[in-house]
Structure formats: structure tokens, C-alpha cells
Amino acid sequence: MSRPVSQPNPASPLLSDFSGTLSSALSTDQLVHSDSAWRQRLLYITNQRNAPPIPISMNTPPERLIEFRLFHHYVQMTQKGTINSLGQVASPKSSKNPWSDWILRLAIESPNLMDALLGFAAFHLRHLNASDKEITEAAHRYMMRAIVEHADQVRKGITAENAEVVFATSTFIAFHVASERLTPDEKDGSMMHWFQPWDGIRALLVACWEHIKVDEIRRLIQYEHALEIVPMTDAAWVKPTPIFDFLIEDLNPDSVDGETMHAYTTAVYYLNKIVTMPLARHVLKFSGMVSKRFLELVLKKEPRAMCIVGYHLILVKQVDSIVWLQHSAKRDFAILLEHLPEEWKPKMALAVEGFRGALIFDDTQIMKEDDDSSKEHSPFHQREEMGTNSRASWVER
Template sequence: MPPRRSHKKSRAGCRRCKVRKIKVARLDLQCDEVHPRCGNCVKHGVPCDFEAPEVADELAPVATPVSVSTVPSTPIPMQPPIPVAAGRLSPGLEPITPALLSQPTNLTRPNTSNQADRLMELRLMHQYTNVTAKTLLNNSPEVDEVWQRVVPNMAFEGRQYLADAILSVAALHLRSENPQDKALVRASHAYTASTLAEYCASLEKGINAENAEALFLTATLIAFQSVASRIFAKDDTDADPDDPSSRYALPLPWFHAFQGVKTIVASSWLWIRSSSIVKAVIDSQPGLQLNLNPSGVGSFFGHLLEGLDEELATEDPHMMQTTGRSYTHAVCVLNWAHRSTFPAASLSFPSTVARRYVELVEAKRPRALAILACFFALLKRMDDVWWLTDVSRREVMGLVGLFESGSKWWRHLEWPIRIALWDGTTIPPDIWGHEFDAAAPAAPQGFVSHIELMADLMGQAPEQLASAFNPIGDPPPPLTAESPD
């Protein structure tokens, strides 16, 4: 028998590594005890109690909030999202669930007799119905009614995943106002994990007429969860480029969350297309009205496509067309959102860009990152929304930090930097680059009409509609085109 490989025992490792028992599972992955953030925590993108002692409190075994259900206490296994059963969804579709900021340990459903948990649940439900539901970018009394009344009532009918999603979003909202409240930290983690577990289990059973509405609403709330969790990430604008622990993490949860909603819509459209509830929520976003000439005279972001031919010349021939279309479509969406009088139009970007564009962001292509910086700059007009507070500045400056000094892309980053650092949400037209028409409608033709048009063109076949939404390939074609300048 070969001699046992020698190794240094980790006696002063961080709490997270000890909880995960890294040194027992693999000796080469034991805590390296590097301060202020150990290598394993850097690798997994999670807080380390070396730099944030309060993390140790979060990792301590705690009772999680009580469930709406009165089912006896049973453990919930922590496992990756469960893929949809074959044949239950349209071919080629799988639910895209956002990664958690961090997951609670020892997640169990406590007994409903626990008074502290019951009070927390009542507190969260009160917060949601009276405050949080009004902050989900509603633009009409009809949408207010959906989020404040219809959604909770639907959850009370026994849809555990929707109930937990409601409580999770409310916990995040309260946590944003009380960041030092450990009970809220644990509640937000626990309800987020429970939401994903129940949601994926329901998807595995299949989407049908009875659960399609609830699954769509849950997917939407999961998107809010994922985006809102970013506001608790460490501010990296002052990060030391030589310190690996201070690296900026790409905002990929934005794409995963919103593309997950798109996947659910594509998979369940035959059932939810006649739902007044779903129609109200989807139509709260304006329909895309894209100019098909992204480099025309009236294109504000056309400069982001400069040198595209040279970049494509070095691309894999099989990916050349897809890459070019992905960039072009992303710039078209930016141009449209920039001119829209409806600030929330910018949120269409992460849900409509192509999967290829997301891959380019993951690869840290300079052009993709510059486009992404412009998207986050557009969110500056919604800086007063709690789950978007300071997001524009944090994300833009984080992305800017990924560019090397002297990069040719710096001139393309001047506008997003200027907007992200602007004081306030009212930006003068000469700074924004466009003067809005006060008489123009805030929210033009709704998004449902575009989905209906695509469904009609595709013969209402779910798999073809899913292809049109395109979760894995090229961007969907713009459905309404303005005349090129």
C-alpha cells in the first residue's frame, strides 16, 4: 500500500469550510487559511468569516421560518435544481433557477407551534401585502390587485412554492431596511431555498392547467429574489486588483432569473394565454419596438458595434453569425429602452438577449461587458426602487474594473460611468442623450400581444413557441420595427 500523502491539518480554517467538511471530503481542498478570505470561499463566491465574522453566526444551525403548510416537521434535502421530467415540458426546455447568494444549513420545516417562527411568518406576510407588493414595478391598479390580493390567495390554496416565494421576497425587502437583523438574514435564506426546492419539485411533476398560473408567478418572484440578493453582495468598487478576494462577480443571476421566467412562459403559454392574471403581469412591461438598424443615425448605442467585423473574423466559423446577431440584438434592445418613457423597459434586456450573448459575458468579451455596463446604466432611473437601489453604480463600476488600463473600450464606457455616478434619478436630457416627450404614453403596446403574434406564427405549438423565445440559441426577431433612419 502506498504511503498516505502527507498534508497540513487545518486547525484554524474558516467556519464555512469546517461546516462543509472540506478536509474530510478531499484533502487537497481543505481550508487554506488565507486571510482575509480563504481560497475555497473565493472559488465559490461566498462570504468568508475571516473577513466578515458575522458569517459565522449565519452558519450556525438555526430553526428556519415556519411553513404555511401544517405538515409535520421533515427535513428538506439540499440538492441541485431538479430537471423537468421528460415529456412534461416542451422539448429542449429546462427550468433555469437562479443561484442562491448562500444556502442555509440544516434546512428543516419546524413545528408550527414555534411561536417565534409563527410571528416571523406573520410579519413577512404583513410586509408583503402592505408594502413589498407595491414595489414590484406595478403600473396599474389591476397589477396592484394581482400582487397584493390574488397572489396571496392563490398561495393559501395550498401552493407551497408560491407561499414561500412571497415570504422570501418580503424577507429580502425587510432585510434591505434592517441589514443587521440576523433573524431576517436566516429567514431570507431559508425561504429562498424552500421556494426553489418546492418549485423544482412541482416542475418535475409537469406543468398543467391547474398549476401554470402559480408556477409563472413563482418564477417571477424568484427573479425578484435573485436580483434583490445582489444588493447584499460586497461592494467591489474599491477592490484591490491584486487581491483575489476582492474580485467582482459577474451579474449572471440577472440573466438566469429572467430567462427562467421566459422559459416558463414559453412552456405554459397554451394554458396561461387566456389568464387575466398573467396578462396583467406581462403587460406591465411595454412591448418591444426595435429599430432594425442599430448603427443608424438615431442609434445612441451604435458605437458599441464598431469593429464588429474584425472581431467576427477571429470567431469560430460555426459561431460567427450567432455571435454577430447576439451583439446586434442586444444593442437594438438598449436603443429602444434608452428612448422609452417607461423606466422599467430596461428590464426587458436580460430576458430578451440571446443565450449566446450571455456566453460572451461569461467569457468576459470586452464588447459584451461594455454593452452590459450600458444596460445597468439604464437602470439608474429606478435607483429609488429598493431592489435596484445603487445597483447601477455598483454593477457599472464593477464591470469597468474588468477593463485593462488603456483599453480601447474606455471611450465606450464614458456614458455608463457618467450616468451610474449621477446624483439622483432625474437625469438632464443632455446627459441622458435623449429628451423624452412628456405627452408620450408611459407604457405602449403590451408584451402579451407580441407573444400572441409569435404563437400564431408558430401555429401555437409549444415547442415551436419555445424556440421563438429562444432560450438556447439566437435572439428572437424583433416583432415591431421602426423605419431605419
């Protein structure tokens, strides 16, 4: 039952004093209007007191709340540039991120891609807080659902309707496979999980390319591809810096075939390029840039190929903006060393120092694309003049 609205007592001294003060400042019409407004305000307050209480909870399902949290985290990652450093680079001439904008537009219309996005964000959160069981369960749930649906779409065939979603989903799955080491048995020392996902992306890109509708995304992919091309000529020997040349300095061209020689020299070329132009995204792109022959050598666990992979892992480990992959790199580096023949371990000395805390790659000095002025301030600028005999000096404490 609602309480009656109490009326002001005209005899109240407080009201009398208030009315007298008000009368001295207001005309009769103003006073009547003020009194009416006061009564309306009093009635409003009384009605508010009698209104039903505001619910403490909106009864939103817990899974929906997690989805909101994960989606918000993904957007934050995008705004902070975390996604850019994962190989999904913004336009060199713009502060915008067309890749992530494209992903978001597709995801709000595709449950499968949205699952992959949420799973990716959840695994990133899990690396930041491993004790959060709710996030861990969500990470596996969303990513597994995305993988199953993605495999079904690929099996049914690429069409104009699903091509963009299939390709976009594959990028999230690739990062997941690389970071979580989804292999049957890690005891065999295989490092193929760092390479196979990117090989799959390249195959899907060929199938999806003609159906990618957004011109900016097409230009972006073409731009990235142009950076990866190294001709199988003497030009491949024109390296930006010789830091990693010691990995192939004892490689005799007469003892290996031309394809194998090219596989090793181009892989080392890319490592040198990453250090000379230390853009964080290039660190991860290494896995997708090496040749198929190099992948065969990694699959066979050829010692020289494994050493090259080891130095790739040290670069991954030392890039702060991809902290979610640093644990994976450290774990796999230890596995790699365990399976490396003893006679090859001296070549890994600098990488071992890096994992112990020495600095090989300074992520605080990452340069912006197309900004030549920043190169002279790079900690690697002077190293170009050092020559191969000074490679010990580039490990700084």
C-alpha cells in the first residue's frame, strides 16, 4: 500500500521563515509558481520511494558475460596494437587497422569466426592470468568449436559466400596451433607446429583470393607478400646485416644441392632482415616466409635447420608485444636443445644467453614502417658496419 503524500504544515517555523525570505525576493506570481514546483518535486520523490527496487542483476547468462568480456579484450588488443604485432599489420600510411576492422565486420555476421575471435582473446587472457579457470575453459570451448566448424566449411568447399570468413578464421587458428603446440607428442623434438599453420594459410589464400572483396585487404596481402620474395640469385646474398651468417658460414655449396642451399641462405636472410628492420610482425612472419625445402629440413630435424629455428624462437621470446607467445618459445627452445646433437650446441651459445636474460632483439626500439629517420636511432644501425667478426658484441646485458 502506498503512503499518502504528506502536505507541508503552514504553521511550521521553518516553512514560515522560508516563505518570508522567498516573499522578499519574489513576486506573488513567482511565489505561486515556486510553491507548485515544490509540491510536484515532493510528489515525485514520494513516488520514487514507493517504486519497485532496481534489480541488482540483469540475469544475463554467465556465458554471455564471458563473451562480452572476451570481445572487449579483443578490441582493446586491437587498439593497443597487439594485433598488429601478430602479423596483421595496419596500412603503412594510416593509423587505422583495416585488418582488424575487416575481421570485426565479418565476425558479427559469422558465428564461426566470432568463436575463433573469442577463443583467441581467451587464450591471450589465459597467458596473462593462468589461474583463471573460467577463461581457460572458455578458451578451449570457443576455439574447439571454431576449429570443428572451420574444418567442415573447408571440407564442403570454398565459395564466394564463405571465402572471406574461412580465410579470416584460419589466421586465428594458425596462431592458436603455433602457440599451444598442438602436436601428438612433444618428446620427439618436432618444431613443425611453428610452420605448418602458415603453410595452410597460404594454401587457403590461393583458394580464397578471388573472393576477397575488400580492396584494402587485397592490397595489404599483396604488400606483405612483396616483402617476402627473395629471388634465387646472387641478390639473396646481399644481406642487410650479417648477424646470423655464422649459422651458414661453414656450409659448403659443393656438399648440398642448390635447393637446400637456397633454403638455408634465405632462412638466414630473413633472420637478418628481422634484426635490421625490427618490426614485431616480421618475427612471426618468418614461419610463413621460409621455403618448402626448409620445412622439409625442419621435419627431418636437420641440425642446421633446427639451429635456425632456435634463433627464430629467441627473437619471438624477446618481443614484449607478443608476450602470449613468449612462454611457447621458451618451452620449445628447451625441447630443441635437448634433441640437438652435441657438436651443434656451440652454435646456440648466443641464443642460450638470450634465454638467460641477455638482449638480442630490443622491442623498445621497434621502428615504424616507411620511417627511414628512425633507422639511425636503432640499436642495430651501427651493427651493419661491424662485420661478421663482431657478432659477439650484439648480445647486450
